[in-house]
Amino acid sequence: MRTAADLAAYETSFADDQTPLAAEAHQSVILRQGIQREPVPRPEATRIFVVANQKGGVGKTTTTVNIAAALSELGQRVLVIDLDPQGNASTALNVDHRQGTVGTYEVLVDDVPLAEAVQACPDCERLDVVPATIDLAGAEIELVSVVAREGRLRKAILGHPRVGAAALTGPDRYDYVLIDCPPSLGLLTLNALVAGAEMMIPIQAEYYALEGLGQLLKTVDMVRAHLNPELAVSTILLTMFDARTRLAAGVAQEVREHFGDQVIKTAIPRSVRVSEAPSYGQTVMTYDPSSPGALSYLEAAREIATRGTRGSNA
Secondary structure, X not given: OOOHHHHHOOOOOOOOOOOHHHHHHHHHHXXXXXXXXXXXXXXXXXXXXXXXXXXXXXXXXXXXXXXXXXXXXXXXOEXXXXXXXXXXXXXXXXXXXXXXXXXXXXXXXXXXXXXXXXXXXXXOXXXXXXXOOXXXXXHXXXXXXXXXXXXXXXXXXXXXXXXXXXXXXXXXXXXXXXXXXXXXXXXXXXXXXXXXXXXXXXXXXXXXXXXXXXXXXXXHXXXXXXXXXXXXXXXXXXXXXXXXXXXXXXXXHHHHHHHHHHEOOOOOEOOHHHHHHHHHOOOHHHHOOOOHHHHHHHHHHHHHHHHOOOOOOO
16 A cells, blocks of 8 residues: 555656646645545454653644544544643544533543543544543642542543443444543553553654653553553654654654554654644544645554554563
């Protein structure tokens, strides 16, 4: 199968007098025809991903919502849990997250069942969201004195009737749960790491993005040793990739050499369309489905779904 990068670099044989508009339209047709959009097989049980990186600005929330939307487009049933008090994932998925809306705060602090906080994404079939409100900003302080505070999200997720093995939950089960974490290593992120079985780390293709990765992996090792031995770093995704720069290529090579098969083959290009989409309450998958960013996320989602768990406990 041709990759999005292959298609973006497609050498056209346009006549010299062809207009830029016609050339762009022709390229759009090529992209639409070249990327497979057929459904992928559903996993045998719900796969729970933690999308985390304590460094801000690496495309963490953008990756969460667009991978979720792409998976739903590929026939998967997906639940996004917004664990960031800023609520950016809730904004991008166009769900209500005004103060007072039942969301992750109520689930963590008030023991509200997760199913009662779920909203359907209006733009993506098969995609549901548990929103985050500004109330979540105080959750870490309120949970300090609570017994087993680091396992509250795990308990809520596993208690949802649509989470689990196919034999127990039926055809309406969630195939994927994606937890969008805040850019920190506090109690909210710790709850996510205890709840998840797989970890997805978006890495911006710049040098500074690598500096904090060591601390993140140390935290993962501590969680694995004491709280969640099932946690595995299964997916590394390069974001904001600019193929024109040597720096991006160097960072990508270093990441691939260190993490090997955990790195998704498709890198997400730097794209204005990806950045614009949340301001319209959309993911790039619905905002501009034929853009290089959307096609790259679709291809990355397909690789995640088809290769299954490929984590490392080392």
